[in-house]
Amino acid sequence: MNPAVILRIFVWVVVAVLLVAAAGFYRGDFMILRWVVSIAGIILIYTTFISRKFYWLTAFIIAVIVFNPIVPLYLKNIGAWRIIDxxxxxxxGIFLWRYYDYYGKGYSFEYYIASLFPADSWTVMDKTRDFSKALKRSVESDSNPDFTFRHIKTGKVFAVECKYRSYFFKGGIDWDKRKGDNYRIYGKSRGIPVFVAIGVGGNPKNPLELFFVPLEKLNNFSYQIIPKEELALFKRKPRQQFISIEEITK
Structure with missing residues (x-):
């Protein structure tokens, strides 16, 4: 199992135990509870630090200080501890739900990318609807790139796949070559280029960094992790809109 998934499950278990303690039904060793909450807090401190979510980082630092088992905080009022739990x-719980809401993040990032292609310069010819999740069965069109745009003045067409990541993983971005091959087939069958818009950091509606990369650059890379240095050639200002076709095809 993916280590990230294991850590997420661990933190959700801690959330469940805290709720049990808050309800007054916890019968275990409270020092153990302090340890597991502190460990979960340290995990989330690291997660929020590398993704630059500093408000959350501050909140988790406070939580670790309150629950730390090394210099424990003692309160005589049991009711106060239940409120803290x-x-x-x-x-x-709220952080995990928001941070790992992949579907919601993806939708928000797609909305952001669409805003970079103003309606007076671009026509949205197609938008993947992601029916697979609702129908609970595979829908072939859901494997297409997220957008197909046409430049109004020149009539030139290209497709864009959107990928958002909260932070760089192992110094780069993970890339699924199987999906990349699907996008390649899509572009080849229609005779149009395909690009991948990659947002990193900040939030999906306002990423700290944006890269607009030709699909073949990602597909031709030897490893699953695309180093940040390779992406740097395709970096652009996150709030800068695309106006001319030359900005896409250069």
Whole structure:
């Protein structure tokens, strides 16, 4: 199992235990509870630090200080601890739900990318609808790139696949070559180029960094992780709109 998935499950278990403690039903060793909450907090401190989510980072630092088992905080009022347990459970739970909401992040990033192609310069010819999730069965068109744009003045057409990541993983971006091959087939069958818009950091509606990469550059790379240095050639200002076709095909 993916280590990230294991860590996520661990933190969700901690959330469940905190809720049990908040309800007054926890019968275990509270020092153990301090340890597991602190470990979960440290994991999320690291996660928020590398993704530059500093408000969350501050909140998790406070949580670790409160629950730390090395210099423990003692409160005589049991009711106060139940409130703290509930608050920590809500904090951890909301963060996990928002941070790992892949579908919601993807939709938000697609909306952001669409905003970079103003309606007076570009026509959206097609938009992948992602029916597979709703129908609970495979829909072939869902494997197409997210957008197909046409430049109004020149009539030139190209496709864009959108990928958002909260942070660079192992110094780069993971790339699924199987999906990349699907996008290649899509572009070849229609005789149009395909690009991949990659946003990193910040949030999906306002990433810290944006790369607009020709698909073949990613597909031709030897490894699954595309180093940040390779992407740097295709970096652009995150809020700069595309106006001319030359910005795409240069």
């Amino acid at each position: 509930a608050a920590a459970a809500v904090l951890f």
